[in-house]
Amino acid sequence: MTIRVVVADDQEMVRLGLSMILRGEDDIEVVAECDDGPSAVEAVRRLRPDVALLDIRMPRLDGLEAARLVAQDTRVVIVTTFGDDDLVDRALDVGVAGFVLKDAGPPILLAAVRAAAAGDALISPEVTVALLKRRGPTGRPATDPRLAGLSDRELDVVALVARGRTNAEIAADLSLSVATVKTHLVNASRRLGVRNRVEIAALAWSSGLVR
Amino acid sequence: MTIRVVVADDQEMVRLGLSMILRGEDDIEVVAECDDGPSAVEAVRRLRPDVALLDIRMPRLDGLEAARLVAQDTRVVIVTTFGDDDLVDRALDVGVAGFVLKDAGPPILLAAVRAAAAGDALISPEVTVALLKRRGPTGRPATDPRLAGLSDRELDVVALVARGRTNAEIAADLSLSVATVKTHLVNASRRLGVRNRVEIAALAWSSGLVR
DNA sequence: CCGGGCCTCCACCGTTCGGTTGAGGCGCAG
DNA sequence: CTGCGCCTCAACCGAACGGTGGAGGCCCGG
Known part of the structure; x- marks a missing residue:
């Protein structure tokens, strides 16, 4: 056949x-x-x-x-x-x-x-x-246009937010103070045009920053 | 070579x-x-x-x-x-x-x-x-093993959380009171073994409930 | 009939977050 | 040298969330 x-x-x-x-x-x-x-x-x-x-x-x-x-x-x-x-x-x-x-x-x-x-x-x-x-979990950047403009540190924080970490945990993870984490988050939120950390997470997931 | x-x-x-x-x-x-x-x-x-x-x-x-x-x-x-x-x-x-x-x-x-x-x-x-x-359209399994056990209503709330909606907005979206939304969320969190709404969002995204 | 799951709501309280203002340090381009 | 952007921290306050303990209603199955 x-x-x-x-x-x-x-x-x-x-x-x-x-x-x-x-x-x-x-x-x-x-x-x-x-x-x-x-x-x-x-x-x-x-x-x-x-x-x-x-x-x-x-x-x-x-x-x-x-x-x-x-x-x-x-x-x-x-x-x-x-x-x-x-x-x-x-x-x-x-x-x-x-x-x-x-x-x-x-x-x-x-x-x-x-x-x-x-x-x-x-x-x-x-x-x-x-x-x-x-x-795959091994693959990394694949920078989505929506995340363009974020600084390296802001991306670090955003990625951890997307995984459900609290500000205190993120501070510990990155060896920062909670104040710094909040600053990064506020700045990132303004640039991304989002209103809260869950929208940040949604953006991070849908853009492929985390999987 | x-x-x-x-x-x-x-x-x-x-x-x-x-x-x-x-x-x-x-x-x-x-x-x-x-x-x-x-x-x-x-x-x-x-x-x-x-x-x-x-x-x-x-x-x-x-x-x-x-x-x-x-x-x-x-x-x-x-x-x-x-x-x-x-x-x-x-x-x-x-x-x-x-x-x-x-x-x-x-x-x-x-x-x-x-x-x-x-x-x-x-x-x-x-x-x-x-x-x-x-x-699925995002390249993940359409089935959601980790979300099994959640009731229909809880899934509704979880999906909206994953999109970044606040409790007040979810209540309005589903024509519920904020109290009910919180109840669903607390119950869903317990079943999923997560600590906060961002972890719920992460779970919803990674399981393919939302895209 | 009665238990049990689900859905709906309320009140209370401590924790966390969101946002602001302000500040010092660093490195780099003009 | 002087901005300018980035990273770092602090204090403060209102808003939102997390969790508890209730309560009543619905439907289904034993």
Whole structure:
């Protein structure tokens, strides 16, 4: 049982390259090649492939929107040049079954297509490491725009507030006086435009300062 | 520049299979094979390989603990038979650079080793799909084990606290008196084992109750 | 029928927080 | 040298919170 694939990328060279790699495998069949979003959606709905390989950036309808439209009909593998954090998040929210960088190499591409066809999901290692950095306890800064403008010390205090520490505990943790902690907190609150420490915590959590 | 790898698995057949696959590649060199956790840790510390391939279940010291011990020294790729959710979570917390199922096939294994050596991370498609399924829009499990036992009303209050609302505002939001809000909060705090509303907020955020 | 959980409220009191004002020290750019 | 920003602390006061001990109502199950 061969895996039927629709390939969509507006760059002809890339599209040909993808197809070439896929056609070299005898368990994979490329049933359509498209050069923009709408035609990809149409092809998927008409041909009902097992997998749709979509460039994330395409004319008229980008890969993410196209993925959203066909996510119920087929497994979508996103191909892209850059593993931009925001794009990855949005793609994963859409529910794609794969996320492959264009420079990942044939083995990864083939593994992603086969994984998608099998109901699994493969994410390019370069992207995965970024994901883990942002999600894992080991990963750190990822400075959110909303927290920009805070000084280093203020960020320290904000992070501890977000973990539920009282001012006295924060003072002890950072070897400061409670007065200093309060000063940092008042200043940070003013800059962040929040009214109390729980809103600070909410901001810290939603911005990824703490997890 | 070849990738130097330490392989550790207590099942000889598996260990030989892994080594065989790796030795077939001319950019990879297996510098040690170990059959338990302590010897794997020792081998890593002595040989300083680029990648350590660790079975998650090994005598005396399992792969996770071994990974924790050597995570600073080398990139760790976990190999395992089952992609158990909890094991995956704990592995990712430890900061592994790969998570490969034993039935994933040579291409995935090789890709994982090369990705790890390059500072990236590859997760087996079968595991990735489980991760994505559990992933809420923020990348955390949609289910909230820690919040179990709270009543509906208490959850309402907790969610509003997590958004930074004061007791008076929560009372207005839910058309209650401040006294009732405080009661719910005290009860919820006792059940959750937290000391103040910011810890409630932290719990709500980290459990995915609010985003 | 009666216990028990849940939801709703009240009063009281000590602790903590929010915000202000004011102050000294440090390092750095103008 | 002179600001200026950052970090550090202090005193003070009103507002909010944390915790306790009640109270009545509801519904459900034994």
